[in-house]
């Protein structure tokens with residue numbers, strides 16, 4: 001029997017993470033794995049979903065400081081790890097998470113400019129484990145990703161950032177791709193069908209190697 005895994009999908013907005021999380025679930029089904037839980041960050045528990053709303057929306061007449069944003073993200077994350085991720089992994093459930101700790105290094109570190117050491121310290125205090133077994137990073141040029149999400153009517157507080165913000169976020173993602181062998185980069189600039197085809201190849205290649 002295969003050991004369950006903790007799979008994370010990362011990337012900037014419009015890279016196709018949510019689409020690929022659904023696709024990953026289907027690929028696991030295809031492989032005969034059915035005990036799967038799909039999660040998103042920030043969110044995934046009733047309290048974490050409430051915190052998600054605070055993170056995504058502006059408060060009238062009060063700016064959200066970057067440090068506050070970081071702490072809210074970690075509050076939601078700790079809640080999710082303790083109440084769902086860790087107990088489910090222990091039970092043998094496969095977890096697919098739309099974003100995880102790498103997002104904080106990319107957005108709060110790269111985008112907001114908070115020192116990496118501060119983020120890693122917070123992580124070491126409250127979210128040391130679990131470490132994802134694999135992270136699929138969907139790499140898209142910010143101009144392409146933004147164009148995809150602009151089709152939506154409402155952009156949230158973070159999505160309203162300027163192009164330069166997402167350029168900085170992507171740069172940090174790419175730094176980690178180059179130094180962490182557990183991160184698999186997928187070129188997400190192509191059509192959805194092409195990205196899915198490539199994702200499937202890389203996914204099964206990882207799954208067969210790792211199980």
Ligand code: Z5A
Pocket residue numbers: 011012013014015016017018019020040041042073099100101102103104105107108148149156158159188189190191192193195
């Ligand atoms: N955040 C943070 O700052 N720090 C953290 O530590 C964490 C999170 C964990 C979560 O918002 C926000 O929280 C996020 C970062 C911050 N900031 N923002 N903004 P979210 O969950 O609402 O947003 P998101 O995670 O960025 O997801 P998204 O905008 O929904 O994008 P996506 O999931 O990557 O893409 P999608 O929903 O799958 O696809 C978007 C559209 O593009 C859709 O119409 C697709 O059909 C289309 N699409 C997807 N792929 C393709 C291709 N290949 N070709 C053409 N069209 C495509």
